[in-house]
Amino acid sequence: MPSRPSLGFGLGLRVDHYEAILRDRPNVDWFEVLTENYLVPGGKPLHYLMRFRERYPLVMHGVSLSIGSTAALDLEYVRQVKALAQRIEPAWVSDHLCWTGVAGRNMHDLLPLPYTEEALAHVVDRVRQVQDVLGRRILMENVSSYIGFSDSRLTEWEFLSEVATRADCLILLDVNNIYVSSVNHEFDALEYLRAIPAKRVQQIHLAGHENHGDYLIDTHDHPVPDPVWDLYVAALRHCGPVSTMIERDDNIPPLAELVGELERARELAQRTVGWTTAPLTAAAPVRRDAAVSP
Amino acid sequence: MSTLASVQGDFQEYLLRGGAAIEAHVVGTERVPVTTRLGIYGGAYGSRLGDALASNFPALERLLGETDFRKLAAAYVAAHESPFFSIRHYGDRLAGFLAGDERYSDAPLLAELARWEWAVGGAFDAADAASISHEALARVQPEQWAQLRFHWHPSVQRLRLHWNAPQIWQAANEDTDPPEVTFTKEGQSWLIWRQNLTTYFRSLSKTEAAALDAARKGWPFGELCALLCDEVGDAEAPMQAATLLRGWVAAGLIVNAS
Numbered sequence: 001m002p003s004r005p006s007l008g009f010g011l012g013l014r015v016d017h018y019e020a021i022l023r024d025r026p027n028v029d030w031f032e033v034l035t036e037n038y039l040v041p042g043g044k045p046l047h048y049l050m051r052f053r054e055r056y057p058l059v060m061h062g063v064s065l066s067i068g069s070t071a072a073l074d075l076e077y078v079r080q081v082k083a084l085a086q087r088i089e090p091a092w093v094s095d096h097l098c099w100t101g102v103a104g105r106n107m108h109d110l111l112p113l114p115y116t117e118e119a120l121a122h123v124v125d126r127v128r129q130v131q132d133v134l135g136r137r138i139l140m141e142n143v144s145s146y147i148g149f150s151d152s153r154l155t156e157w158e159f160l161s162e163v164a165t166r167a168d169c170l171i172l173l174d175v176n177n178i179y180v181s182s183v184n185h186e187f188d189a190l191e192y193l194r195a196i197p198a199k200r201v202q203q204i205h206l207a208g209h210e211n212h213g214d215y216l217i218d219t220h221d222h223p224v225p226d227p228v229w230d231l232y233v234a235a236l237r238h239c240g241p242v243s244t245m246i247e248r249d250d251n252i253p254p255l256a257e258l259v260g261e262l263e264r265a266r267e268l269a270q271r272t273v274g275w276t277t278a279p280l281t282a283a284a285p286v287r288r289d290a291a292v293s294p
Numbered sequence: 295m296s297t298l299a300s301v302q303g304d305f306q307e308y309l310l311r312g313g314a315a316i317e318a319h320v321v322g323t324e325r326v327p328v329t330t331r332l333g334i335y336g337g338a339y340g341s342r343l344g345d346a347l348a349s350n351f352p353a354l355e356r357l358l359g360e361t362d363f364r365k366l367a368a369a370y371v372a373a374h375e376s377p378f379f380s381i382r383h384y385g386d387r388l389a390g391f392l393a394g395d396e397r398y399s400d401a402p403l404l405a406e407l408a409r410w411e412w413a414v415g416g417a418f419d420a421a422d423a424a425s426i427s428h429e430a431l432a433r434v435q436p437e438q439w440a441q442l443r444f445h446w447h448p449s450v451q452r453l454r455l456h457w458n459a460p461q462i463w464q465a466a467n468e469d470t471d472p473p474e475v476t477f478t479k480e481g482q483s484w485l486i487w488r489q490n491l492t493t494y495f496r497s498l499s500k501t502e503a504a505a506l507d508a509a510r511k512g513w514p515f516g517e518l519c520a521l522l523c524d525e526v527g528d529a530e531a532p533m534q535a536a537t538l539l540r541g542w543v544a545a546g547l548i549v550n551a552s
């Protein structure tokens with residue numbers, strides 16, 4: 001049995017699938033919603049969000065926290081995230097271990113950090129601030145990267161583990177991103193995986209990427225490839241049954257195709273760690289993560 | 295400045311203006327050199343913001359064609375950095391850019407189409423508000439009418455255009471051939487709004503535009519009637535006022551009257 005609140009097998013909620021999900025009630029246990037898409041005053045986005053909330057457990061996934069930026073934390077953004085979280089009561093809230101801009105500018109990209117003690121202390125301090133404002137622990141996701149910094153003194157897995165431990169936050173482990181970065185930076189993906197504190201891994205992302213021969217680009221516009229499935233099996237062995245989802249951001253296929261990929265994840269989880277999930281009822285209560293103690 | 299701040303400043307400078315200082319901080323490999331690695335981020339920056347513009351201005355992209363739209367996007371991205379946490383808001387100055395940049399200002403339809411698409415987008419996810427009903431308005435006491443002011447749905451947008459941008463937008467939206475481009479010197483007033491979840495638009499007569507704009511500025515009903523007397527004459531004004539108001543209420547444009 002999972003040692004943590006586990007939602008089962010989910011998908012990233014995409015506009016292209018809104019009607020199909022409402023009509024077909026596919027075999028999907030939960031959905032991850034992109035936070036920024038719903039930080040709007042009103043209209044269709046929020047209308048649909050509330051309809052899905054009535055039917056499925058949701059988790060919120062943001063791209064704008066910029067936790068590693070040396071610019072001041074955007075508290076107005078964090079407050080908007082909190083307001084949305086109060087409205088839809090997600091099982092949890094996540095963002096990326098990266099930075100997105102400085103000097104009042106947003107590059108709208110998940111930019112990597114140098115893995116230094118300075119960056120570590122900076123990120124830990126900001127994760128704590130965000131958790132204090134939100135009143136809950138957050139999940140930090142590892143990003144794909146294409147550059148490494150000469151200033152780095154830690155490996156990425158040491159950095160991620162230290163952030164989670166020191167800030168007492170949780171981890172969203174993107175298995176595809178580990179694989180992409182392992183090829184781009186020529187490290188051992190299994191060594192990365194083994195170093196991650198398993199009990200802090202709350203969610204797993206599975207996705208595809210683009211192969212450029214000498215390097216991979218994390219495009220999230222392809223089906224999950226075999227090496228990522230293999231690494232998922234290793235992640236299951238290391239972490240046990242962790243809420244797992246397929247994340248497709250572009251080149252969105254029909255819903256049934258993603259549900260098919262999700263079935264493969266279920267089978268692997270069943271075979272690897274004997275994990276099966278019971279279908280959730282429409283009004284299944286979602287256990288919220290414990291609030292952060294002051 | 296800390297090492298982290300300096301690395302981030304240099305990296306951002308590379309993305310925005312191609313600054314080379316970041317190269318000293320980046321490690322390459324024999325297989326993938328530093329310039330290739332940085333180039334992945336550099337290329338992604340322009341294409342991501344270009345994609346955001348294409349998503350916000352689909353009719354403009356269709357009118358220009360993909361190649362010319364990407365040229366426009368590159369020019370705009372070079373001129374306008376994003377201060378927004380959400381990429382949804384990127385492109386807020388595109389209409390002004392098209393009107394002011396010499397590469398585009400001799401085709402003023404482009405700026406008007408950009409204004410139109412941005413306004414439609416604004417109505418799409420503007421705040422929700424319950425509209426007032428005919429019945430609620432009917433309960434207003436006769437002596438209160440002269441001082442009655444109307445409060446408008448947050449999605450309401452008003453534009454005055456000289457080109458047939460709305461028709462071109464509609465053709466793109468319906469995936470049909472665009473109409474011929476037309477121009478009117480006097481211009482045409484347009485209204486965009488959302489009722490429940492559907493975004494609507496329609497053209498406005500000169501009289502309705504004047505009355506609606508005055509009402510949105512907070513003129514009480516009595517003054518709107520006086521304005522209509524000037525526009526259509528004393529005999530027609532009461533009927534005109536009642537007709538306009540009934541139409542505004544039916545369309546869900548008014549959320550409150552007080």
